[in-house]
Amino acid sequence: MPKEKAPNLSSEIIEDLSIDCIVFGFQKSELKVLLVKHGGGIIKDRWALPGGFVTYNENIDASAYRLLNDLTGVKELYLEQLQAFGEVDRYPTKRVITIAYYALARPDNYELTPGFTASDAKWFTITEISNLPYDHDEILKFAWNRLKRKVKYEPIGFNLLPEKFTLLQLQDLYEAILETKLDKPNFRRKIMKMNLLISCNEKQVGVSHRAANLYRFDKQVYDRLKDEGFIFEF
Amino acid sequence: MPKEKAPNLSSEIIEDLSIDCIVFGFQKSELKVLLVKHGGGIIKDRWALPGGFVTYNENIDASAYRLLNDLTGVKELYLEQLQAFGEVDRYPTKRVITIAYYALARPDNYELTPGFTASDAKWFTITEISNLPYDHDEILKFAWNRLKRKVKYEPIGFNLLPEKFTLLQLQDLYEAILETKLDKPNFRRKIMKMNLLISCNEKQVGVSHRAANLYRFDKQVYDRLKDEGFIFEF
DNA sequence: ATAACTTGTAGTCATATTGACTATAAGATT
DNA sequence: AATCTTATAGTCAATATGACTACAAGTTAT
Structure with a gap:
């Protein structure tokens, strides 16, 4: 059932609203996170959470999928919203509120193909990540805490382990x-x-x-x- | 430590970003939710979750406090973010993403003083609430589910019961x-x-x-x- | 070939927790 | 005094937990 709404329904971006994704992976007994290297902009050449701006004509969930796919080539995975981060000064040049999403994935299932604003994409061991730009350290910590809590009341592993596992x-x-x-x-x-x-x-x-x-x-x-x-x- | 950032740092509202608050209360053995009646606008005279637009110069948490206080008089309570709701068509006249907050409060502690865009404010028994405007039914359901889950891994009651209770x-x-x-x-x-x-x-x-x-x-x-x-x- | 090593898997046991109850206490109301 | 209503204590079988031990089934080293 496609829904159409007239005003400002365009593929222009909403200037003050972005998405950031935390994709967790599990490899060699280590918890990993997918990061991208920015190809340009104010944090050129730095590693950060994959993310970007929402457009007027897409749902925020769809936006998260699109951005993740464009930036890293990763697709067909289950993304779930964490929450919004909206400190006034979290983004340096203007007011941008970001909505964080997270997902669980098997790194081996994907070939990473950096694109869009990303010059590179790579899985990092979570304990070795630090000094991410903006408030990405905080977002990552928040996501990990959510995951820690989540494993206590929901089964986990289906999206992180190979189909057959010990x-x-x-x-x-x-x-x-x-x-x-x-x-x-x-x-x-x-x-x-x-x-x-x-x-x-x-x-x-x-x-x-x-x-x-x-x-x-x-x-x-x-x-x-x-x-x-x-x-x-x- | 006040932080100042130059561009678009004004008390103008961010057109496409709103806040909605679910305030839970407990009274006469029933779970209550605080709603406001809109004094004007596209849902004039209808009851809805207290909410409004974020301005460029305030953190989103602060925005939630401000709006709740202005609309209902309720203040000094602990608000926690739920998540953002961002379906393209959730708001009828333009694209608006809303960030939902929730809080626990003792209804008897507050005198409700409707103001700002609210013509009235009242506690409703949660099971009797239906047909809220926009996606507020969905947001309320989401909040209640979160609360149901939360009580299983965190103590609760401190903000909902009188100081001395049986x-x-x-x-x-x-x-x-x-x-x-x-x-x-x-x-x-x-x-x-x-x-x-x-x-x-x-x-x-x-x-x-x-x-x-x-x-x-x-x-x-x-x-x-x-x-x-x-x-x-x- | 045998010993040593590594990981897998089964099982023990005392203690704690659970769910479903029963029983009794302490008032207030009729 | 009988009858409510709610409070509070306790029973008990079944199950779950945490801290282990023991042994199995392979590999690698000697």
Whole structure:
């Protein structure tokens, strides 16, 4: 059902409203974030969160998708709004309020193709990121805190892990997000009791130790738990 | 530390950016929401969430406070941002993105003094609210869902209950928010174990049945739990 | 080939928590 | 005095938790 509204419905940008995206990834047991290098403008050659301006004729969610895709080539991922950041002086040259979005993705699934205002795009280990321009450090911290809280009442991993994964990989993910160490047998017991995982009846290959069983998420249970919410104290 | 930035730093409004506030209250065992009647404009005489436009020289948080105070007289309450709502057609005459805030308050603490663009201000029982203009129904629903989720990992009640309250009042609050019935002895046991409540060693007066003990929140524990978060499955 | 090492997986156990109750207390009202 | 209503204490079986131990199944080193 397309909706049309007459006034100022153009693809001109709204001067004072931008979008910034935090895309989390998980790779080699580390939590990653996708950043872009600016090709020009006031922060030329600096790494920052992918973002840009909203236009009059697009929903803000659509704007986040478009910008992320144009800047990095990443698409078809689930973006969720975090919140707006609107300090008067957060942007140096004029008043710009930004709406932050975040997403979870598998870095290996994407070939990064920098474009639009981005001269480069790259996954960074989250703990090694600092001194981002504007208030991007604050936004990133906010996003990470949200993620830390989120993993306690919603299943997570579906968008971050390969389709088939071991219990240790899942545990590593939780440990990377929460920045803690968890007890292996207890983690396993807790996860298995949720009926969230289906055994693939396959073992991992190419590891120099006893091969672990591979699991995949039961999408039905996953979605149900995501809707209902649960309580997961680690 | 005042901050000054040169361009477009004026008290002119940002045409395409508004604020809407959901103020929750608790009164007579019911969850309430503060609405205002519009004194003019395109929804003259209709009840809606208190809100208005942001100006170039104020932070968005400050804007929310200002608008709420100007419209209803309510002030000195803790506002927290929910998120932005930015469908292209959410506002009829032009493109306006709104940032929603919510707060918890004690209705009895405030004398409502409608002003600015509001001709009236009133507390409504949440379950009786419907057909708000724009996307305010959606925003309200979103806010309530957030509150429902929030009570499960943060203490709540400090801003909603009178200073001294009974365990049943606290339980009524949870029941009103969550729209469920809870078991009295179990609720009591769970709450008491948190060390969140301090007995006032006083009984309620003027009730036509056995008077219950009065409690107040232990602010230290309350704030600590609010920071740390906890897990509360009812 | 065997030992040493690494990770996987099963299981133990004391303690704490939960949910569903029952029972009794302390008033107020009829 | 009987009958309400709400307060508050306690029971109990079932389940969950945290901190472990033990053993399995492979790889790599000697």
